[in-house]
Amino acid sequence: MARSDTLASTTDISPHESADPSVLRSAALPHQAYTDDNEWRRERDEVIAETWAGLGFSIDIPTAGYVCPVTFMGLPLLMARDQAGRARVFHNVCRHRGMQLVAEPGEAGLMIRCAYHKWGYDLTGQLKTTPNIGGMGVHQVDHFDCAHHALTSVLCEELMGIVFINLSGEAPTLSEHLAPLLSRWRDLAGIHFDRELTADSSAFGAMEIALRSNYKLAVENYCEAYHLPFVHPDLNTYSPLDSHYNLIVEPLASGQGTCVYDLTRGGNQPLPQFSGWDTDRLKTAEYLSLYPNILLGIQADHFFVILLMPEAVDVTRERLQFMYSSPEASTEAYEERRQSLYEAWNSVFAEDVSVVEGMQIGRGSPAFDGGLFTPLMDLPTHHFHQWFLARRRASGTQGATPLTA
16 A cells, blocks of 8 residues: 555545555654644644635625624734626735724625724735825825725635635645546546536535534544544444545545445435435445535535634634525425534534544643554544644745744
């Protein structure tokens, strides 16, 4: 079996294949990567900033003129949809005195106005109005050009119902970045992710979970199936561990798949399927941690995304959004099925909370500094650690805490 640093673009590894003993000797992230506040901020600026991360959902800014504030690892950001329908992301701060521009999501109309002195920006971020800048009733002054004081923008693109950001502004295009994953799932599902997903806006379309944990532990837990029979005993009865396979999508994701997904389980009206799904693999489902903070689940009848929103080094908010093949799936005719899916997944994800939080508690012990990877069952987690360590080392920051175990 190939080592994770020399994998082909996509590798499926059956639990029945021989293990790689070298993984037992591999480096892992030490406890300070999960517990140190300064390390958390460096991680944002030196690892996450250099790639594409998930900030929000397209449904968060549903119409032109809609704005939505988001705090991302301590950064106050603002999602907006301009009049042309394009998603925009800005630093949520007025260029005048640093006031937070938007405090609550909602309709902004044609202009975002600062509550402090009413400076106004259009939905492309351009500064348009500066009331009383030169005294009462004087709204313009010499030597001040509004064009030089637009909102500070953040590179963003939309795909899979997600608003992605690249804080450095230097990443390749999102489609290029995601090409290995999109190619794999195009073969499986035939989905055009830029136009064939319908977000469920009903009561059963979204959920949130609060975790007292570093977000990376949620990434690690999601990408491996090893814990399935112990943490999810009911799920293991109809989707057992020996029906799963490890999955590496080099260089950006790892996870697991199953070949026993049941589209009719629960007895409700089956949901419409993705029309391009491979009919020979209707029972295939795949669950990938897309680094650094997105968890994806794809099945023949629904798709979901979990955004991991790191609020502190040991606090994470999980936001889940269900999506379907067409608007028809969101109608009343399929409400019972959508409700049963919601309840089933809610139960599974709730079972994960105690183990993810338990790992965070364990990171407080000086007796733990990275731990071990088993030579087969932990390959997805191992891949994530190697991805992270490689990028942390590449940043080469003087004085930074060395992340080695």
